[in-house]
Amino acid sequence: MRESYKTFVVAVSCALCLGLFAAPTSTSASQNDGSTPLGEPTGNIHFRDICATPLSSNAFVIRWQTDVPTTSAVEYGRTTAYDKKTVEDPKLVCKHEVVLSGLEENQVYHFRVCGSSGPSYPSSCSPDRTFYTLPPPSPELLNGSFDDFGGDSARRLYPWVQYTTGDDTMGYHPIDGLVGPFSPSASASWFGGIRAFDGSYFLGAAANWGCKNGGVFQRVLWPAGTMCVFSVRYVAFNRGGVPLDTRVRVGIDPNGGVDPSSPSIRWWTGTPSANDNRWYLASISAVAGAQGIVTVFIDIRQRWELEWHVIAVDHATLTLxxxxxxxxxxxxxxxxxxxxxxxxxxxxxxxxxxxxxxxxxxxxxxxxxxxxxxxxxxxxxxxxxxxxxxxxxxxxxxxxxxxxxxxxxxxxxxxPSNTRLPSPLGISIKDVGGAETLVQPSLRCSAGLSCVGLRVRVFGRVVWVDSSLPFWNATAIIDDGTAILNQLPPRGTIPRGLRVKLPGNALGVQVGDYIAATGIISIELVDPKPPAYTGDEYFAYTLLVATPEDWHVVTRQ
The missing domain is CATH 2.40.50.140 (Nucleic acid-binding proteins)
Incomplete structure (x- = not known):
């Protein structure tokens, strides 16, 4: 059935109000931003800020405000005949809250809020509104590549539920939702040359001199007490801002909740490290709660109205x-x-x-x-x-x-282990890093196995040293004659070579010294001149030396 492939659009305000008021395939912002009336005056009562928030797949809470204290009731049903009505709450209030329960999953409901306040304010109701109950939990994560077809042979987000976040200042600017077709082998691409990680479609949000915020979630059946791991691939970059302005969050609510602001969600945030169109990994793990339902979230955050924000997400998986x-x-x-x-x-x-x-x-x-x-x-x-x-x-x-x-x-x-660490691998500085793998990105064009994370031993001449803490720790750049460009992006003022962190610099290492050092090849974000994010930062391969005994000066000029 075509209706079972609806795109669900939810709006989330700072007051945590999730109003499901959009048409099934709409990606527009919610009509309710918490600041403007949503209904025309009916009689002498003004109904405003009407909001429907899902409590579960078969329960909603309806909230609204009136300009005068009134009673509270909601008429609702599958059609505008409103075959059901809640028991009227006789208390006279301006802020109203009524819970609807016993709803059917995956259905559209019509409703209107009603109230009265004595002879001066006879019983009145708001215009018709609609909300959509949530789809049932999936037996496993479905449509992780965002390429599933609907009943009309068009791509659909279902069973993902799309939501929009906003506030009273910026308002609601929904994400683009499904983007495509841009297959990896196609000549056509999205902004910044982005193509799907797999398939032809992905989840996206691109804004020019603006920002878009929101995401999608999906509830999934998962054995209680069992760990699950939610992973995605993402691209994120911006123009005119800093990495934190454009980011992707992946989260798991182990209790199956649907509120993206819930404190029970475990999050990991991915940011545009290199500000390019490469696909990076983001994932998070959690143990499923007693109900045996988890909710996974993909949350897109774009801060400030920059020249460009671009985010794409693909290849979502939920695994043991x-x-x-x-x-x-x-x-x-x-x-x-x-x-x-x-x-x-x-x-x-x-x-x-x-x-x-x-x-x-x-x-x-x-x-x-x-x-x-x-x-x-x-x-x-x-x-x-x-x-x-x-x-x-x-x-x-x-x-x-x-x-x-x-x-x-x-x-x-x-x-504990009573044996010594494995002997380090002796390598030349030109072999540091290695070729890019599916998991480990490379900072420069180089061949060979990726040695990031390995314990190695290197030798070279000190061409630069930061000894701002003399006789304690030092950071040096050493070169063995290969003069590698160890900067992403390249910085012409930085000497070529391998960065080395030297603990216990009792000898006061100097430019011109030849040193040998054992440590771990890592990647470091270098900020030459704080404060952060002033445009001079770069990534560099860095040798992390654990103890003063792991390095020494071989010869000194």
Whole structure:
């Protein structure tokens, strides 16, 4: 049936009012922004700010205001005959709230709000309004590639539910919704050369001298007490702003709620690290609640009316964690939950890393065969932080943050190890980074296996050093003659070579020194001259050295 393929459009105000008042296939903003009357005066009573908010798939709460204190009642039904009416609440109030229950899922309902206030204000009702009850929970995540057909052979979002967020200042500016067809092999593309990650369609929002905010959600049946991992691929870039102005959030409500502002939702936020049209990973994990229903959210945030905001989202998946090696993970699509077992911790940061969604301690783990390594974010409030040398089991999701593939740990356990860390791999600086994989982006054109996350040993001449904290820690750039351009985007004033973090700089390393160092190849967002986001930032491969014993000056000029 064609009607079962409706696009549901929800409006969310700062007061958390989700009004489902749009036509089935409309992508326009809600008529209710909380500031203007929604109905013409009927009799002597003015009804305004009428809003319908879903409580579940078969219950809604209707809220409205009147200019004079009146009673409260709602007439409703599948047609404008309004075959049902709530019991009239005799209390005289200006702010009204009535709950409708026993509704059918996946249906359109007509309603009008009514009230009276004695002889001076006889019983009156508002004009007709409509809302749509939610579709039933999906047996599994459906239409993750946004390429499913409806009953009329047109692409549909169903069973995704589209919503719009806004406030009294900016108003409601809905996302574009489905965008396409732009297949990966087609000559045609969307803004910025964007083509679908898979299939031909994707979820999108592009604004020129404006902004669009909102997203989609889908409720899915999931065994209670079982972990699920929600992943998407996204493109995000802007012109005229900073990365935080254009971002994508993925979230899971483990209790099956439909309010995108609920505190029970676990979020991860992706931002346009390189401001390009590459597809990046965002994902989040959660344990399903007792009801056995989870709700997954894709939330698009565009801040300020910039020259351009462009966001595309595709390839949504909801999976169980999968036991996998680090090497196999980095050669995969990364669109599943991650279970890494009995790996060695090769590095742990001393200071937490800040993100939009919280603070984390950043560590690195490595396959036993020294074939691959990867970064892990451990929630700073999630339990004991692992130590270098321990063996670890990690369960979580895979994300991109600051151009690096990172496991976002939801749970972990460690055991002590009495053996030394595996010997580092000796590499030349030109081999740092390696070719881009499906999971790990590359900062420059280079060949070979990706060594980001691996423990390596390098040698080179110091061509630049920041010794603002003498005899404590230092950051240096070293070169072994290959003079790699280690900057994305390129910055002509920065010396070529590999950045190296040197702890315990008791010798006071100097330009001209030749040093050898053992550490982890990571990616760092470098800000030469704070404050942040002034246009001089760049990403660079950086060797993280754990202890003063892991580096030394070989010769000094």
């Amino acid at each position: 964690p999968t036991s996998i090696s680090i090497g196999a993970l980095k050669s995969s699509l990364g669109d599943f939950g991650v279970l890494i077992e009995q790996k060695r911790v090769t590095f742990m940061s001393n200071e937490p890393v800040m993100s939009i969604d919280g603070s984390y301690y950043k560590g690195y783990i490595e396959d036993e065969e020294r074939t691959a390594g990867i970064a892990v974010y451990f929630d700073a409030s999630g339990g004991p932080i692992p130590q270098i040398g321990e063996r670890i089991n990690v369960c979580g999701s895979l994300v991109h943050h600051n151009m690096e593939a990172i496991i976002l740990a939801s749970s972990w356990s460690t055991t």
